[in-house]
Amino acid sequence: MEMRDIDDLPRNAANYTALTPLWFLERAATVHPSRKAVAHGSRTYTWLQTYQRCRRLASALSKRSIGAGSSVAIIAPNVPALYEAHFGIPMSGAVINPVNTRLNAATIAFLLGHSQSTMVIVDQESFNLAEDALKIMEEKSQGDFEPPLVIVIADESCDPETLRYALGQGAIEYEKFLESGDQDFGWKPPQDEWQSIALGYTSGTTASPKGVVLHHRGAYLMALSNPLIWGINEGAVYLWTLPMFHCNGWCFPWTLAALCGTNICLRQVTAKAVYSAIAKYRVTHFCAAPVVLNSIVNAPPEDTILPLPHIVNVMTAGAAPPPSVLAAMSQKEGLDVLSTQTGEPVPADGKTIGEIVFRGNVVMKGYLKNPKANEETFANGWFHSGDLGVKHPDGYIEVKDRSKDIIISGGETSAAWRVALCFVTLKPGVDKSNEKRLAEDIMKFSRSKMPAYWVPKSVIFGPLPKTATGKIQKHVLRAKAKELGPVKLSKL
Amino acid sequence: MEMRDIDDLPRNAANYTALTPLWFLERAATVHPSRKAVAHGSRTYTWLQTYQRCRRLASALSKRSIGAGSSVAIIAPNVPALYEAHFGIPMSGAVINPVNTRLNAATIAFLLGHSQSTMVIVDQESFNLAEDALKIMEEKSQGDFEPPLVIVIADESCDPETLRYALGQGAIEYEKFLESGDQDFGWKPPQDEWQSIALGYTSGTTASPKGVVLHHRGAYLMALSNPLIWGINEGAVYLWTLPMFHCNGWCFPWTLAALCGTNICLRQVTAKAVYSAIAKYRVTHFCAAPVVLNSIVNAPPEDTILPLPHIVNVMTAGAAPPPSVLAAMSQKEGLDVLSTQTGEPVPADGKTIGEIVFRGNVVMKGYLKNPKANEETFANGWFHSGDLGVKHPDGYIEVKDRSKDIIISGGETSAAWRVALCFVTLKPGVDKSNEKRLAEDIMKFSRSKMPAYWVPKSVIFGPLPKTATGKIQKHVLRAKAKELGPVKLSKL
Known part of the structure; x- marks a missing residue:
């Protein structure tokens, strides 16, 4: 019982123009x-x-x-x-x-x-x-x-x-x-x-x-x-x-x-x-x-x-977008969270980590002259962000880290740099002579809030190196961590 | 010096979905x-x-x-x-x-x-x-x-x-x-x-x-x-x-x-x-x-x-959309005013009447099973609204009338019903015994503001017949005018 006429009205110059800002x-x-x-x-x-x-x-x-x-x-x-x-x-x-x-x-x-x-x-x-x-x-x-x-x-x-x-x-x-x-x-x-x-x-x-x-x-x-x-x-x-x-x-x-x-x-x-x-x-x-x-x-x-x-x-959004912003922006065009391994949505338990992938009209057209990267990024018809996150019971998605920054510690998945160090920039005016006590407070606080394998092994004070767009230059921090060496780290 | 690669990135399921509300x-x-x-x-x-x-x-x-x-x-x-x-x-x-x-x-x-x-x-x-x-x-x-x-x-x-x-x-x-x-x-x-x-x-x-x-x-x-x-x-x-x-x-x-x-x-x-x-x-x-x-x-x-x-x-918009609303809505998608006769834009003089035509993505797909109407409505790649209007020097478009309601009176273009009659609904509470004086006031006011061929020949009091969407049923008014007859009209 179909009526073909209802869709038999072609585009014309009066009712179709290319979308452009x-x-x-x-x-x-x-x-x-x-x-x-x-x-x-x-x-x-x-x-x-x-x-x-x-x-x-x-x-x-x-x-x-x-x-x-x-x-x-x-x-x-x-x-x-x-x-x-x-x-x-x-x-x-x-x-x-x-x-x-x-x-x-x-x-x-x-x-x-x-x-x-x-x-x-x-x-x-x-x-x-x-x-x-x-x-x-x-x-x-x-x-x-x-x-x-x-x-x-x-x-x-x-x-x-x-x-x-x-x-x-x-x-x-x-x-x-x-x-x-x-x-x-x-x-x-x-x-x-x-x-x-x-x-x-x-x-x-x-x-x-x-x-x-x-x-x-x-x-x-x-x-x-x-x-x-x-x-x-x-x-x-x-x-x-x-x-x-x-x-x-x-x-x-x-x-x-x-x-x-x-x-x-x-x-x-x-x-x-x-x-x-x-x-x-x-x-x-x-x-x-x-x-x-x-x-x-x-x-x-x-x-x-x-x-x-x-x-x-x-x-605000970017380096560590607040979950609300990210979810609101992404869900505009429909968003699903798939775990990296299985391609299945993660449970909304606030714990299970998956890769944030999405699709929609505001996703880029592709990488210029880079078919290999395009193939990887658009695999299975989803844009693979490389961001890892968890989905909370209320539907919000919290970004945890970049997939490349994840390591396995003691059999548990964790963000690499969190295992080793905690970098802290003090507000102007805070007494710097208190760094030792502050470090102890942070460790204590972390132990009370995080699983043991997430607690920083050390706290380092100083300015955080940033890119032009305000992203933290993690490779600079990693170089710093290397410089400090494992012995020093374990000592703290 | 062209680079074909810049447009050589086809659509895929990650970056293209059909727009739908x-x-x-x-x-x-x-x-x-x-x-x-x-x-x-x-x-x-x-x-x-x-x-x-x-x-x-x-x-x-x-x-x-x-x-x-x-x-x-x-x-x-x-x-x-x-x-x-x-x-x-x-x-x-x-x-x-x-x-x-x-x-x-x-x-x-x-x-x-x-x-x-x-x-x-x-x-x-x-x-x-x-x-x-x-x-x-x-x-x-x-x-x-x-x-x-x-x-x-x-x-x-x-x-x-x-x-x-x-x-x-x-x-x-x-x-x-x-x-x-x-x-x-x-x-x-x-x-x-x-x-x-x-x-x-x-x-x-x-x-x-x-x-x-x-x-x-x-x-x-x-x-x-x-x-x-x-x-x-x-x-x-x-x-x-x-x-x-x-x-x-x-x-x-x-x-x-x-x-x-x-x-x-x-x-x-x-x-x-x-x-x-x-x-x-x-x-x-x-x-x-x-x-x-x-x-x-x-x-x-x-x-x-x-x-x-x-x-x-x-x-508000509709029967007589305020020019600001109409202009704002139409200009979203680009709008031009063409005169009915020549297909050329009218001057922005607030006087020259043209038909309001437009094009854009929010224009209807077409009339169902009505190729003749589609041909007329989409002539020359524009949607012909059938609304007549003038363009003011500040760019605003004022809707004057429907093209079908226009007649020529004494060689001048004018809206048909304006030539003959002025229909007025009084606010609740206004003394109805004053209708005669009110009618005279309206005629006087009109003479001071309008060209002679626009001044109503008569003022008729009563409720205005409206459609479900609040449009005035002009055919009912026309029937009423006919009923009153030309003699009565010229007498008033």
Whole structure:
């Protein structure tokens, strides 16, 4: 008793368009043309101006024959140019490849080569780094090196000398480059929503960095999902503490355009700068990795403005995402937890460890030029995160560790570094002469709360080494542990 | 200088799933299983219970061989069963066809025949109506009529006699029908997001009602877009004043599941019931057609609770959508205004009238079994709304009238009914003996604000005839105008 007609209505231009977050910008410029879109120091741009600047960027790129199939690297902190690049580069048809400013020249050389970037847009403070990377590429190329075009972003808050140097080396100033483009440029949305929009690299702690590719559909859906799980509404004032070069700032560049909100840029994330921006711009929302949040919360009183003049909403995730956040984000698209061994869901007992795997439209398109990694990561039609976790009876998933950090101790599964050591950073102001007693307290507390094989054998005080995105550099800690040696450890 | 690899990453099961709002329900039941999902009189259901009830419904339908290619009609006001039908019916693979409870039996007979509904779920108060419609169908069928299965929704607030009668006629009680299904039913999402999810009929003022088909992709995107343009956040308490049978309640049944909010059902929308529900449930949001809103705002004091105990957010659109709402909603997906004649955008002068046409992913899939209407409606790759409007210099679009209501008067384009008459409903309490003076005031005011050919030739007092969704029944007004005759009109 079927009626075929009910599904016999094909797509047409009126009812089907490729999903892309680029439309959000056109809409913001149409609906709120004079609302503040981006603020950076003394510079502010409205949504209309931002749209025009992004169209200029797309136009200038097109004039240089950069478009579909090209990738454009950008090495910059959270400045307006990096925000504009999230629209202007894909509006030309090219893929944006934001690069972590704290990587070393050799890694950047690898990234630029692997991504085949035909242009590098670089903040004036990172120009030397980019220059060194290009030199490394040239040396390795054995003669057939075609250097990418270099655009330098000037910033009035930086040393004019570094800019002068860059220009002397032949780099084109970003604003000059924009001027070469047309502010009414007739950009085209992607023909297919599966087309790539962004490329970002993993930190490469165990092997070469892998290029993570995101498509227009995923970027659109992730951008629209952010307001769903977080009370961030139309007209929000968003402070850029999370680097945009990190996972495209969790797609918030596009979310802010969808919300016609205001982006407050921040070159350097210090507690003082964060508090000051909150008060000055009446910031309503920001995102930050847990360690960054920690440094803001525990800042010395002279750097803070407390109590805050208004409510500020904070989203955190990353190195050790709170289970609630992770679950909420993942369950948006449906999530299951499978144990690594059997491929079966673990019981919701808060104990049984499994690998967190998921599937959905916001999962990356794949790793660039790395079929082997894609095969492993997408095995059995699931994205294998490499994160290990437990599922609690209430359904929340708690991330325990990376699968690579797990070792077996006395027949029990445990996180490697927990077996050996406990690294502790004291709050500013805590008396350091008490370290010995503090260490004893921690051990005592651990014994009362954890199984014996989890109790740290030693407590080490000092700052925790972190990556640019706030992840703890566990390999540095491991090296430190090795240095201390087993004898010393067992003695403590 | 292209890199083909950047787009050479095909879809797989981990990173591509069909968009469908059905996942929202699974997520709500997982993340907030014990939060209140639906309240109706003394009955409340949690999100877990709602999910289980919807799975039972899908399962019970499957057992009756209802699935892909079937359509299921439901004739009911805003009760839990209609909410559940928005998930349970598509979870079986079938298409939900909600029917306006205020249609007459002949129209419902046409709808049930055209939609080839294999099942009719009907509220006990509409049972007689459904019965009459089925009788008409049988009479017209000349012997080969296969009556659809009838399920009756019982409601403790209604006359038990009507339920008894329905059961006596062989209808199955809805709760009994649910019991025949499995609460752990393994429902399947659509294989293709272009698959149809819902069917709704136009009011058919000029011809036979047309069946408007919506697909899973559009329903998902519309549901996710609602929070973007309206500050409706996670956990909202939403009052059902807008009928769910009208354009699937603007997709809010699915939005509420996405937000894990609470649905407050309302059988009959009276000002008193609305105010009472707002206070009782701490309602945060509701939607209503402008005329419904008008009756709430102008209710007699004894029916109101004012000032309201808290802020309530209201969204309105429909018969005469405020330009801001229309523009905001349409521009989400990109909107252009084209003039009917030339297909060129009208100038943003607030004067030049054009037809409002648009395109985007939330535009319907098409009219069911009506290729001619589809050809006209989707001409040149745009959805032709039939609404006429002007574009203001600030970009807002103001809806002026339906294209079918426009006539030419003295060489000038104008809305037909405005030329002849002005219909006015007085607020309760206004002295009716003053009608003559009021009429003169209105004419005077009109002359001061409008071109001469727009000034009403007459003012007529009385209630405005409205459809179930609050649209003014212009054909009734036209009949009234005809009745009054041209002589009388010119006299006034």
